[in-house]
Amino acid sequence: MVHLAVGRYPLNCMALDRISLSRFRNHEATALDGTRQFNLLVGENGAGKTNVLEALSLLSPGRGLRSARLAEMAGNGGPGGFAIGASLIAGDAEDLIRIGTYTEPDRPNRRLVKVNGASTTAASLGEWLAIGWLTPAMERLFTDSAGARRRFLDRMVLAVEPGHASVAARYEHALRERNRLLAEEARPEAEWLEALEAQMARQGAALMQQRASIISAVGAELALLPDEPFARPSLAYDTQVPFGEEALRDALRVGRPRDRAAARSLTGPHRDDLLVTIAGRGVPAAMGSTGEQKALLIAMSLAHAVLAARGRPGLLLLDEVAAHLDPLRRRTLFNRLRTSGAQVWLTGTEIAPFEHIRAEAAIWRVEGGRVERIS
């Protein structure tokens, strides 16, 4: 084992290497070897840079950074089915773990996973790696709807508490049941509403507890950062309902006439929001400049990535992250990334914005679904 120099990563850092993409979107057969802490993919729009990040994101549970359907990901013109593989290396490079995920042509929507040659579930990928990402699509977060921020918040929770998904699904189900009853012409039966509200209160209280604790944990990480030059976000949980199962249940009962008049539930944690302000200035994030908003989002994502990693090897996928940042802030970002210990994958249309890390980064040029190592 070969192209790995010991000590190129921070101590105790684990990272991915010997990455292969087969028939994945526009990558027919792409191999990335000799990775470093910083890995940069440079190329024109549509070259397939983000496809590499998406492939890496599929080495964690879930649907990857585009939330796309699996069948869409299999390369065109081929027999269907794709494969992504990578080796997880520890500092001494002896301790290799091979992880891979793939689909088969006759079942293009079923994701299969192997770790060291043995089949396992996608969920178990989370035991090996913590992968966080930031894409241009996420940059509208602060000006977007409360629903988008709530989903962002819930994704942050999910990375730390896998059980969040079932709590959220049960809450959502009970909510839809209650909404249906509220919208009916006939006066809904009180006992039925009561039964649904009991379910909503139990799941909703757990949901709120999880949201509040991730906000306070991410907030604590962010509090360690300076206010300059990178705008520092200050997070708050915005909810109209009280904490605790009993209190939430009472609130739902009290809210019944109003909800009945509106024919849907106006009460409950499904209307919560994540409030982000620029620390030190007290300005709402949505009022910040494009660059400031980007800086806030990056800071939140990094703080969350530290939490989510919980000792697991961390991987950060940052798509077009250098755009909109001035040189000083870019340098600050790179320094923070370096000390985070995570393996970082960056994309850009040109190398210039990455001058600060050029010497230490592994750089590939991406063109038409092919990659070429240039540095």
Place this chain on the structure above:
Amino acid sequence: MASQEIDTLASALARLPGLGPRSARRAVLWLVKRRTGALLQLISALETVRDTLVECDICANVDTQNPCGICADPKRDRHSLCVVEDVADLWALDRARLFTGRYHVLGGKLSALEGVRPEDLNIAALIERVSDRDGDNRVDEVVLAMNATLEGQTTAHYIAERLENLPIRLTQLAHGLPVGGELDYLDEGTLAQALRARRPMAG
């Protein structure tokens, strides 16, 4: 290619739960080879069931007698009643032979989204059954054995509300740690439920 008749049989079998076209074709071939043995037995068993199958007027169980074997069994505890969603749940519980009382089958679960309302379920009969405080069949305990799904639990809660004012002991199956389960492998929802339902150690 198979004849029309064999195709008809195969597609009828394919609709059975757990089967499918491939298994159905295999079953047809197997039966065809045993037309004087297993096939005849199957036909006669199906006919018997068709001719004698009834729903129990008391508990809505499915049996060949009415009241069903369980309701008619004098050794069963008449004062203890277990409420289940479907006949399959009744059979599952009774296979274990742990519950010595009688049953009440709701015939489904409440779901506003799927249009299943309280009046579509066997709930009025349940309330009537439990409200009868004078007869020999006075119910002292009602065990709610709904599935641990959202609809199941909503239904259990709804029934509990409706039975609230009756002088009975109302209990529910425990949720949490499965027998033989290891904590390390349980999801957080199950763990939280197990913790919530913890109880004092006996002795």
